[in-house]
Amino acid sequence: MLLKILFRNAFRHKVRTTLTICGIAVAILAFGLLRTVVTAWYAGVEAASANRLITRNATSLVFPLPLAYKDKIRGVEGVTRVSYGNWFGGVYITERNFFANFAVEPGAYLKQYPEYVLTDLEKEAFLRDRRGCIAGANLARRFGWKVGDSITLKGTIFPGDWELVLRGIYRGREDNVDENQFFFHWDYLNETVRRTQPGRADQVGFYVITIAHAQEAAMISDRVDALFRNSFAATLTETEKAFQLGFVSLSEAILTAIRLISLVVIGVIMAVAANTMGMSVRERLGEYAVLKTLGFGNTYVSLIILGESLVIAVLGGFLGMVCTFPASEMVGRAVGDYFPVFVVARETLYLEFLAAILVGSVAALFPMWRASTVPIAEGLRRIS
């Protein structure tokens, strides 16, 4: 019966309740999208493997490391595989067509990144062709590429037109794998550089190291860096996660602002919902007085108010959660260049649900207090 009262009360003013539900839905949607932006920012970090280390030049990522380090790193105890690569920084047709592209040692690299899924035929074709390349499924879809297409990248760091042939389109094994990347053979890059800029040959931008046991990451990193401490190109080795976090930390202020805005959105809708509940309770103080007259205590009355507030907030929250998926799909398409992985995380859905519960609960607090403290006689007088 009390459930009936709270459900029916919630929809006594259909327009007001519907508008409040829509308001909460929009706020929860905005909250969810902002959280998804934050998640997208950390996508690389989340996708990072605990068994992979990245070694780069200790001075800066822009300075290269000698190719000769590879064998020394491979000899470090605990290291099971080493590959290397360069950030190529090429553009496709115009500079507006930006995407991440790397020259890598393909055989070892693909073994280190099993989350990039290719068919055996594609993998074989890519490994065999020195001018072969692979692209993520999103990237291929974006430019309408098919396996076998010729792709020309304009080099910005390594000048010239680089003729490549698409040999495979990889898909991510998990949702958080970036399908907007592009890889080709480091050997092709190095051979060309040796001819055109011999001083830059046999140098790599980074090493990717696979280790047997994740818990030995710190120890192995120290061992690798110790090898080159006194050389002209000292190294800095860290876990792939720490390496990715280094990029994210550059945008920490923006991320903090986004987090704050998402909380402000919830705060605003909390005030709106509290106002709605305040109005409803003010109109019904007489009815609550009647319930108290009949012997229902303040707990019952408070539960009716809290329940009504939660019904409205949860309906709004649910609507917002449902809308988060198509909205994030649209936003993801629009900002795909900047956020290759724009997926609503399960954690975001939990947070949206919690936010809805919080809005409903906080909005009911003052009305509950008001209904509990108004003397019965005063409440009854309001009816007359």
Added chain:
Amino acid sequence: MTLVEIRNVSKSYIKGDQTIPVLQNINLSIGRKEFIALMGPSGSGKSTLLNLIAGLDSADSGVISVDGMDISSLSQRDLARWRSLHVGFIFQFYNLIPVLTAFENVELPLLLTGLTKRQRREHALTALQLVKLEDRLDHYPGQLSGGQQQRVAIARAVVSDPTLLVADEPTGDLDRVSAEDVLQLMERLSADLGKTVIMVTHDPRAARKAHRMQFLDKGVLADAPEDTLSECF
């Protein structure tokens, strides 16, 4: 045999920095099965006295006992429980819950008892049969006339079989025919079911149905003016 005993009861309200006395040193006894009308001009303290007897408000001083229980000493929680068991309420504006049907409104007080759903249903149906509204079970208050709503309110007041019925201007919002129906019903509750009825009213015709009339003026019990008496009896 006395059911309600009121001894030296006073009550005042504080408005700003002013203390306004509403009831002063009231002494009154009301017998079992008695039907008593409380009359007096507006602001004389009738409704306040009714609220004190029904445990809706507390006196500043004095003692109110109902069926031997000193209700002035009960906590708010105990008072709520006591009301649910011993007092039925009938208001001027019916005070039904608009989102509940007539049946649900009548069933409402029974939620505080240990009755099963089936028992609650039987009791609510009996109460609605008593007020001749068994064919309006599923109607919402907004779909009923004023007289019908007041009959539903009476059914709600008697459904938990309380000893005491308090009615605050029960005919104040009704037309003459509906008012007569309601008054006859209240008379029957007292005569046939043995309920003690305390009714606040301005209406001499309503007071005429009561066994006894008490007049309040400026917060004290007083003799009724001649014209009021002649209208009532």
